[in-house]
Amino acid sequence: MTGSDLKIAELVACPSCDYLANISDLRDGERAKCVRCGHFLTEYKVDAIDRVLSFSISSLVLLIVANSYPFLSFKSSGLESVMTLPQTALALYQNGMLDLAFLVATFIILLPAFLLFLLLFLCIPLHFKKPVSWLTASGYLIFILQSWCMVDVFLIGVIVSLVKISSMATVVLGLSFWAYAGFTILFTLSLSNLDRLQCWRAIDHLNSRVVG
Amino acid sequence: MNENTGATHRLASCHLCYKLVPEREHDCPRCGSVMHLRKSNSIQRTLALLITASILYIPANIYPIMITDQLGDSEPSTILGGVILLIKLGSAPIAAVIFIASVMVPLSKLLAMFYLCWCVTHGAAKDFRQRTIMYRVAEFIGKWSMVDVFVVAILVALIQLEGLLMIRPGVAALAFAGVVMVTMVAAECFDPRLLWDKWEGNDD
Numbered sequence: 312m313t314g315s316d317l318k319i320a321e322l323v324a325c326p327s328c329d330y331l332a333n334i335s336d337l338r339d340g341e342r343a344k345c346v347r348c349g350h351f352l353t354e355y356k357v358d359a360i361d362r363v364l365s366f367s368i369s370s371l372v373l374l375i376v377a378n379s380y381p382f383l384s385f386k387s388s389g390l391e392s393v394m395t396l397p398q399t400a401l402a403l404y405q406n407g408m409l410d411l412a413f414l415v416a417t418f419i420i421l422l423p424a425f426l427l428f429l430l431l432f433l434c435i436p437l438h439f440k441k442p443v444s445w446l447t448a449s450g451y452l453i454f455i456l457q458s459w460c461m462v463d464v465f466l467i468g469v470i471v472s473l474v475k476i477s478s479m480a481t482v483v484l485g486l487s488f489w490a491y492a493g494f495t496i497l498f499t500l501s502l503s504n505l506d507r508l509q510c511w512r513a514i515d516h517l518n519s520r521v522v523g
Numbered sequence: 524m525n526e527n528t529g530a531t532h533r534l535a536s537c538h539l540c541y542k543l544v545p546e547r548e549h550d551c552p553r554c555g556s557v558m559h560l561r562k563s564n565s566i567q568r569t570l571a572l573l574i575t576a577s578i579l580y581i582p583a584n585i586y587p588i589m590i591t592d593q594l595g596d597s598e599p600s601t602i603l604g605g606v607i608l609l610i611k612l613g614s615a616p617i618a619a620v621i622f623i624a625s626v627m628v629p630l631s632k633l634l635a636m637f638y639l640c641w642c643v644t645h646g647a648a649k650d651f652r653q654r655t656i657m658y659r660v661a662e663f664i665g666k667w668s669m670v671d672v673f674v675v676a677i678l679v680a681l682i683q684l685e686g687l688l689m690i691r692p693g694v695a696a697l698a699f700a701g702v703v704m705v706t707m708v709a710a711e712c713f714d715p716r717l718l719w720d721k722w723e724g725n726d727d
Contacts, residue, residue: 319543324529324536327655328719331527331534348655348719385681387688394681399673402680403692411697414704415676418669451554454539458707461669467620468673474617475609475674476682511540515553 323508325350334508353508360513364434366501371427373494378420381485383469385476396420396487418461423498426460429453430501437513442521450514457502462495530720535560562714566640572709573636579701580629587693589675594686599693602626602671624670625699632668632706635661639713648721655715662710668703672696 321335325345334343337355344351356362377396384393394402400416403409433449436442469488476482529536534543535558537551544551544558551558587599600608602625609618635657642654675696682690 319534319545322534322543323541324534324543326536326538326541327659327715328651328722329528329530329536329716330719331529331532347722348652350655350659383677383681385684387684390684390687392681392683394677398680399676402683403676406679406691408692408697411672411676411692411700414700415673419673447554451539451556458666458711461666461673464667464669465673467667468670469677471617471620471670472674472677472681474614476678478612478614482681508541511542511553 323352325352354506355509356504356506359504359506359509360434360437362504363430363501364438366497366504367427367430367434370494370497370501371424371431373490373497374420374424374427377487377490377494380487380490382487382491383473383485384483385480386483387480393485396491418459419465422456423460423462423494426453426456427498427501429456430505433510433514437517440517440520442517446514446518450510453505454507460498460502462491462498466492466495528719530560530716533560538562561716561720562712565712565714565717566643568712569636569709570640572705572712573633573640576629576702576705576709577633579698579705580633583695583698583702586695586698588671588695588699589678589693590691592689592691594688601695602699621671621674624668628664628668629702629706632661632665632710636706636709636713639715639718643717648723651719651722654718658710658713658715658718665703665707665710669700672700672703 318335321333322331323334324331325348327350328345328348330345330347332343332345332352334353337343337353339355339357342351342354380395381393382396382398384391397416397420399419400412402412403415404412429449429452432445433453436446469491473482473484529543533546535546535548536543537554537556537558539556540551540554542551542553546558546560548558550556584602586601588602588605590597590599592598602621606618606622606626609615609621639654639658639661675690675692678690679692682688
């Protein structure tokens with residue numbers, strides 16, 4: 312058997328061990344795993360794009376809310392200080408750490424927001440089956456950038472700091488905190504519904520309609 | 524003999540979109556990424572980044588990660604110092620979270636990645652599945668070490684009571700963020716398929 316005898320379009324090589332698998336006949340809700348190393352390959356869901364789209368829209372709304380209200384407030388000996396979400400990064404900048412401020416802002420706000428817009432740019436054309444020129448580019452950026460979003464890590468960080476401060480002062484959770492917690496859940500759901508292989512197949516399918 | 528792999532059929536798999544194309548193609552026809560049968564210079568790049576991260580880990584632990592100014596006194600605290608302080612104050616669960624996230628996770632990730640690189644270059648052809656799982660776990664836990672940096676960022680933003688109690692970030696926070704990011708890139712550079720290239724049939 313040589314390369315040309317195989318139907319390349321129906322095959323996928325496991326990214327963990329390079330073992331070939333045929334994934335052409337997956338039905339709705341079925342998952343494929345590599346037979347040799349057990350690595351998860353793909354899951355086919357008919358409505359995957361719609362799920363990603365709805366989770367992205369709702370998490371975008373929550374991200375906007377999370378940035379516009381107080382996040383936490385802190386009371387001690389009659390004094391109070393209120394903090395908003397962008398201030399986590401701004402305060403670092405005011406303390407002379409521009410580089411760290413940039414990193415924090417990128418990981419928890421800027422990159423997730425950028426990724427959400429990319430997801431909309433990708434999923435809206437896929438949903439309406441309208442081929443657009445930026446489809447491949449947005450898919451490319453999404454899969455490069457998605458491992459650098461740290462919204463879930465940040466949420467754990469907030470909880471850790473809450474417990475840390477609660478012994479020395481009263482901390483009040485603001486509206487923005489709850490919005491960010493909701494955003495984290497929806498954002499994670501949105502990305503986890505975006506199956507890499509199926510997404511690229513959908514892009515391929517749509518792009519080929521322009522040519523064909 | 525590797526019977527049914529992409530490499531034996533001279534097929535390269537796109538690392539970004541998983542498309543299979545004949546090896547002679549230079550760019551992925553679907554997403555435009557550069558194609559390789561295996562990630563290029565995987566071991567050298569991974570090792571270089573791991574060494575960088577290990578060096579960065581030293582200032583991250585020596586210098587203070589945050590400085591507390593309380594009523595005119597300023598008290599710097601390192602990562603380990605913070606953990607010890609938390610245990611003394613009686614919040615052991617939080618101390619455990621910080622210890623796991625900032626000491627155990629980065630160290631075990633570094634060790635695991637060094638070990639995997641050694642496995643590819645010198646290791647015996649065995650434990651394929653375990654080593655792959657080890658890689659996937661190391662890849663997954665990497666970003667969770669950022670918890671401590673975020674905690675510092677939140678405390679700095681929140682605790683700003685002028686003259687009474689203020690928290691400032693320390694240099695170690697930046698060094699530590701560096702450790703986390705460099706190890707994340709190192710994990711991305713490593714190619715687990717190199718582990719499987721020695722596979723010779725059903726032995727595990």
